[in-house]
Each structure stands twice: as structure tokens, then as C-alpha cells.
Amino acid sequence: MGKLSPEKLGESSVMLGSLIWSFFPILTILSYSGLEPVTSLAWTTLISILFFFIISLARNSWESIFRKDVLLSVLGVTFINGILFYALFFIGLKYTTAGNAAIVATMEILFSYLFFNVWRKEYIDSKHIIGVVLMFLSAVIILSPNISSFQTGDLLILLAVFIVPLGNLLQKNLRAVVTSDQILFYRTLIATPFLFLLAYILGEQVVIPSGSTWIFLLINGLVLFGLSKILWIEGIFRISVTKAISISGFSPIFTLIFAFFILKNIPSAVQLIAAPLAMAGIYLLTRKVNIVSQPMIFPLE
DSSP states (O other), rough: OOOOOOHHHHHHHHHHHHHHTTHHHHHHHHHHSOOOOOHHHHHHHHHHHHHHHHHHHHHTTTOOOOOOHHHHHHHHHIIIIIIHHHHHHHHHHTTTHHHHHHHHHHHHHHHIIIIIIIIIIOOOOOOHHHHHHHHHHHHHHHHGGGGOOOOHHHHHHHHHHHHHHHHHHHHHHHHTOHHHHHHHHHHHHHHHHHHHHHHHTOOOOOOOOOOTTTHHHIIIIIIIIIHHHHHHHHHHHHSOOOHHHGGGGGGHHHHHHHHHHOOOOOOOHHHHHHHHHHHHHHHHHHSSSSOOOOOOOOOOO
16 A cells, blocks of 8 residues: 555545544533533543653653744644634533534534635645535535524624634644654643533532543543544644545444433434535545645744
């Protein structure tokens, strides 16, 4: 087997990471048996620190982030992707339905396109634009049976996915000078105490997990918040964020499949219709572009 090109390696990293991440809703639901949502998130993030610490030791990739340009970017990524995104999303979930939240979250595809390809002028050809549209439509169709009227929480979740492209840009730039495990180690190390504080402010009982809850938290923290996040950063380092976000749009399909076998949730006929759209979208998004279109890596300022 020949060596994968940087673009194919990036696509493969995003696909594998999204496949792993498709277990997240299922494992999170199972972890709620003994914990409230934000408390569960805080414990999961704390556990992921251990994963990144072990990876850093194994790779001997310790790097100093105490340089003005790097430190400011790490703090920016932590605030946007590690704290603010989850705070807005989980508070929003208190005032809307899960179906609404999932639908609104698909707007990240659109916001990423506007941020990277319209405002920042990163090149994307017509085949990939069609692929983006197909992935967006498939996500909407998959989640539409659970949609209800627009609610206040939807605005908070919309704001959460609106700010994520900026955080992804910072992570993409950071990866040019710092390894992915170091980015995530410092991001989770800084974010964890703030997430526990957020749980306390929201009135949750911040308790130590017990029993089988630990199993689901460990899988979430080590594999989903650990391995899948490294794969994501390695992916967006090699391909455009818009393309990566769109490819990851197939994750709900696998969530439906796994939920059927694990939680006995039967998908609707309407949701199954979305599968061919998603497959077509992935096919177009992973085709070679007509001209060289490797995304620019913007220097840290």
C-alpha cells in the first residue's frame, strides 16, 4: 500500500475520528445514570487529561507554550472550544429539545463555509460545494423527525456553533507549531476546573461517580474526548476545516446504527433516506480537486 498523501491522511483522520465520535451521544446518555449533564462533561474532560498526559510522555512531545503567541492561542482555543462552546450548548439544552439542538448544530457546516471560504477566501471547488450541501441536507433529514418549534435555547446553541470556526482556526494554526496532544493537554487542563465551576453555578450536584458510570466516563474521556480529538486536529491541519466539518457530517448515521443495537432505538424511514445523500456527499468531498487547493496555514500573530 502506497503512502497516503497529506490530503488523504487528513480525510482518513476526520472519518475515523467522526466514527469514534458517533458513540458520544450513546455513551453520554448511559453516563447520565449517576451524574447530571455538565458534571458528566467535567469528569469526562478531567479523565481526558490523563490520556493526553500519557500520549505526551510516550511521544516525548513536551513543548513550552509559555511564548506570547502560543499561549494566547492556547487560551483562545480553551475559552472558545473548551469552555464557551460547551457552556452555551449545555445551557441551551435546558431550554430546547435534543432534536432542535441537533438540527441547529448542523449549521456549523454553513458557518464554517462562510468563515473559511467566503470571508478568509480559502479555495473550494464546485464538487466540494455540492458535497457540503449534500452532507448538510443529510444531517437535517436525519434529525428532522425530532424537530419542534424554535425555542430560546436554540439561540444559545446557534451562538455556540457560530463561534466554533474561530476556535478551529486557532487550533489549525497552533498545530503548525505545537503537537496535537500538547494542544489538547493544555486545553483540557485549563478547561476542567471551569467546567466543574460551571456545573456548580448551574445548581448541579457535583459528586464523585460511582459504579458502572465510571466505565462510560472512562471510554468517553480516553477514547472520545481523547483519541477522536487528536484525529480531528490532525485532520484539519491537512485539509480545510469546511471539508472536515462536512465529512464529519456522516457521524449521525453511525449514531443511528449504534443506537439501534445498543439502545434499541429504531430509526425512521425518513432518517434512512438520508444515508445515500451522506454517502454521495462524502464521495464528492473526498474527490481530488481540479487544482492544488491545500489550505493556507496562517502564521500566529
